[in-house]
Amino acid sequence: MADRYLSFTATAPGRFLTARLGLPQPAALSRWTAERPALEGHLLHLTAGGPSGLDLAPVLARTGLPTTTETAGAGPEAAGATAGTTGTTGFTGSAGTTRPAAVVLDATGVRDVDALAEVHAALHPVLRSVAASGRVVVLGAPLDARDHHQAAVQQALEGFVRSLGKEIGRGRTVNLVRLTDASAAESTLRFLLSPKSAYVSGQVIGVGAEAPDGPVDWVLPLSGRTALVTGGARGIGAAVAKTLARDGAHVVVLDVPQAEEDAHRVAARLGGSALTLDITAADAGERIAAELPDGLDVLIHNAGITRDRRLVNMPAERWSSVLDVNLASVLRTTDALLAKGALRTGGRIVATASIAGLAGNAGQTNYGASKAGVAGLVRSLAPRALAEHGVTVNAVAPGFIETRMTAAVPLFIREAGRRMNSLAQGGLPVDVAETTAWLAHPASGAVNGQVVRVCGQSLLGA
Numbered sequence: 001m002a003d004r005y006l007s008f009t010a011t012a013p014g015r016f017l018t019a020r021l022g023l024p025q026p027a028a029l030s031r032w033t034a035e036r037p038a039l040e041g042h043l044l045h046l047t048a049g050g051p052s053g054l055d056l057a058p059v060l061a062r063t064g065l066p067t068t069t070e071t072a073g074a075g076p077e078a079a080g081a082t083a084g085t086t087g088t089t090g091f092t093g094s095a096g097t098t099r100p101a102a103v104v105l106d107a108t109g110v111r112d113v114d115a116l117a118e119v120h121a122a123l124h125p126v127l128r129s130v131a132a133s134g135r136v137v138v139l140g141a142p143l144d145a146r147d148h149h150q151a152a153v154q155q156a157l158e159g160f161v162r163s164l165g166k167e168i169g170r171g172r173t174v175n176l177v178r179l180t181d182a183s184a185a186e187s188t189l190r191f192l193l194s195p196k197s198a199y200v201s202g203q204v205i206g207v208g209a210e211a212p213d214g215p216v217d218w219v220l221p222l223s224g225r226t227a228l229v230t231g232g233a234r235g236i237g238a239a240v241a242k243t244l245a246r247d248g249a250h251v252v253v254l255d256v257p258q259a260e261e262d263a264h265r266v267a268a269r270l271g272g273s274a275l276t277l278d279i280t281a282a283d284a285g286e287r288i289a290a291e292l293p294d295g296l297d298v299l300i301h302n303a304g305i306t307r308d309r310r311l312v313n314m315p316a317e318r319w320s321s322v323l324d325v326n327l328a329s330v331l332r333t334t335d336a337l338l339a340k341g342a343l344r345t346g347g348r349i350v351a352t353a354s355i356a357g358l359a360g361n362a363g364q365t366n367y368g369a370s371k372a373g374v375a376g377l378v379r380s381l382a383p384r385a386l387a388e389h390g391v392t393v394n395a396v397a398p399g400f401i402e403t404r405m406t407a408a409v410p411l412f413i414r415e416a417g418r419r420m421n422s423l424a425q426g427g428l429p430v431d432v433a434e435t436t437a438w439l440a441h442p443a444s445g446a447v448n449g450q451v452v453r454v455c456g457q458s459l460l461g462a
Helices: 006-011 014-019 057-060 113-121 148-167 183-192 235-246 258-271 285-289 316-339 354-361 365-389 409-420 429-440
Strands: 040-045 067-069 100-106 135-140 173-178 204-206 228-232 250-255 274-275 296-301 343-352 390-397 451-454
Touching: 006 014, 006 409, 014 285, 040 057, 040 113, 057 067, 100 113, 100 148, 100 274, 113 148, 113 409, 135 183, 148 285, 148 354, 173 183, 173 228, 183 429, 228 409, 235 250, 235 258, 235 296, 235 451, 250 258, 258 274, 296 429, 316 343, 316 365, 343 365, 354 390, 354 451, 365 390, 365 429, 390 429, 429 451
Parallel strands: 040 067, 040 100, 100 135, 135 173, 173 204, 228 250, 228 296, 250 274, 296 343, 343 390, 390 451
Antiparallel strands: none
């Protein structure tokens, strides 16, 4: 269903009226297309807290954005060496200058409260100039358990980023990446500094030091790989299947027998294959492994249902059916496929959580429990799956996404759901799909055990 309010606020009368009434003024988001695969403008690279030792220049140069490097708090006249092909700086957007499409602030060297002032000094002069639908990415260091001063100020960056994301406006996003190795974070930085991350904001993403295995094809990263998407016949699942196929994967669209026609239609359109079975069956994992004797590289747990009702009015069947589809089947299938070695080394598991599981939602105790359980599965299994099978485990946690399910929500509840995030609009299935594709990327091996919200920085929950 079209967001008519978003369309209205894009008109001159809409801007005037909503401004006078103090209503949200969402900005149309710039998403990835084959014609516009990158942000338009240059990237400004700043540092706070002194040199960090990260070799960021070659990684930032490969984002496709001309990069200008400056020192914290310095004006345009202090512009230093550049990485890439830029020669232009300028923060005000006045004639003869360009607005930065993105800002990367390296704050990994911030170790005390005084150094936090450099974060302010670096970003304060430039934020107004960041282009609409632009990106701000703050780089932080892992918390040092031996140094409570460092841990305190690095944790402070999280509150800073989440707060900045709620005030920056104009479709711009703000995220924090904790890292120790720039090359291991390349896929993450490419994602966050691109239109593919349009609905991801206010997130804190931890990146380890796992280097990518071999050369990376950034155009078709999943070429030669097989991806299975459960619940792939419609909605978010179909969008995920389409995006993985765009990235070169052979996609197996799995859905229930009742959706067989839709599953085959989606698979045929993508040059993939369809598999129909009940994912809650005790032998679902074994049947998947038998259907894919050559193995699997990417497993996307997307299948899910809702059976909403307040707990006092909820029959046991409504509780158990949601827990069985959304959580128990994920646990059983994952265990079976790992035990059989069906997931090849370098494989990726991406499960679907929800902000309902992170923040709670009235009338969804069953759904919230199941999705919180997915987050628990990810955080517990991730280190063991990587150590024992060479497979990463992560989750996406969608917020309000425009689907047939949300279109059926009563008008005023639907409008509240759309506006209660920093971007003041609902996301699209492709937003979840792009985030899933980043986590499935062969170069994302250093991203493990993460639950990434795709919610426009929902005002509910952390």
